[in-house]
Amino acid sequence: MTRVVVVGDLMTDAVARARYALARASDTPAIVTMHGGGSGANIASWLAVEGAEVAFIGRRGADITGRNRDMELMGYGVDARLVMDPERPTGTCVVLVTHKGERTMLSDPGANAALSPEDLPRDLFNSGGHLHLSGYTLINEGSREAGLAALEMARRSGMSISVDCSSSAPLERTGAEPFLEWTNGAKLLFANADQAKVLTGRDDPEAAVKVLTAWFPQVVIKMNVDGALWYTNGRPEPVRVAAEPVDRVVDGTGAGDAFAAGFLPEWLAGKPPAEALAAGCRLASKAISHLGARPRL
Numbered sequence: 001m002t003r004v005v006v007v008g009d010l011m012t013d014a015v016a017r018a019r020y021a022l023a024r025a026s027d028t029p030a031i032v033t034m035h036g037g038g039s040g041a042n043i044a045s046w047l048a049v050e051g052a053e054v055a056f057i058g059r060r061g062a063d064i065t066g067r068n069r070d071m072e073l074m075g076y077g078v079d080a081r082l083v084m085d086p087e088r089p090t091g092t093c094v095v096l097v098t099h100k101g102e103r104t105m106l107s108d109p110g111a112n113a114a115l116s117p118e119d120l121p122r123d124l125f126n127s128g129g130h131l132h133l134s135g136y137t138l139i140n141e142g143s144r145e146a147g148l149a150a151l152e153m154a155r156r157s158g159m160s161i162s163v164d165c166s167s168s169a170p171l172e173r174t175g176a177e178p179f180l181e182w183t184n185g186a187k188l189l190f191a192n193a194d195q196a197k198v199l200t201g202r203d204d205p206e207a208a209v210k211v212l213t214a215w216f217p218q219v220v221i222k223m224n225v226d227g228a229l230w231y232t233n234g235r236p237e238p239v240r241v242a243a244e245p246v247d248r249v250v251d252g253t254g255a256g257d258a259f260a261a262g263f264l265p266e267w268l269a270g271k272p273p274a275e276a277l278a279a280g281c282r283l284a285s286k287a288i289s290h291l292g293a294r295p296r297l
């Protein structure tokens with residue numbers, strides 16, 4: 001089985017689920033829980049739980065939350081290569097979930113913003129492996145050099161590469177052109193419909209995915225309740241798979257990360273795109289039926 005090396009963000013998620021419509025400038029009853037998070041750490045955790053051999057490279061603070069995140073990753077079976085930052089705290093994300101399930105995130109990257117090329121263990125970059133890079137690493141100016149160094153090390157080592165766009169608002173602030181230039185050479189891009197629109201200006205995911213194959217040999221667009229689609233140049237139309245039905249939506253935070261973790265092992269094993277998409281949708285469905293962004297075992 002191909003070893004996956006994930007470079008990305010490690011966070012603690014404070015998830016506040018409002019019971020009623022938000023009362024602005026006043027109080028709203030809510031259920032507040034704390035969980036491990038971060039797109040990169042989410043994907044690494046789900047990959048490990050699903051049986052993949054996975055290493056995660058990131059940075060944490062010298063604090064209790066950082067130690068807890070480190071122990072969680074190892075508990076899931078991840079080869080956690082975390083550098084301890086002596087000054088910055090472990091990253092934190094406040095996730096506000098309305099009574100209708102809409103999510104707004106307030107992120108403090110903390111130690112993630114100091115990830116440097118020197119933090120990348122050379123022994124993990126070997127021919128035959130796969131690098132998955134969280135887009136947050138490139139979008140954040142402080143960790144950008146580390147993201148670019150990881151991409152270059154993977155290319156030189158002969159590793160296959162996938163990149164996730166991560167989030168539409170910071171991606172838009174960064175700009176489509178720089179992001180596409182930085183990720184040139186990646187074999188696979190993950191985006192959701194909003195992120196694909198930022199990169200291409202196209203509202204229709206099927207139109208956007210075709211435009212994106214001018215930069216990436218293969219592209220996957222995640223479309224929430226509408227499933228997901230995959231496309232590569234030379235096909236008349238994208239391959240599309242419907243979302244898995246969900247009886248109970250507990251928390252949608254990290255569902256897109258779970259999708260990527262379900263898709264990657266099947267894709268790396270050479271399975272047909274429809275099978276890989278279906279595996280991604282199944283794991284995303286499992287994720288939103290559990291409390292918290294990462295696996296709750």
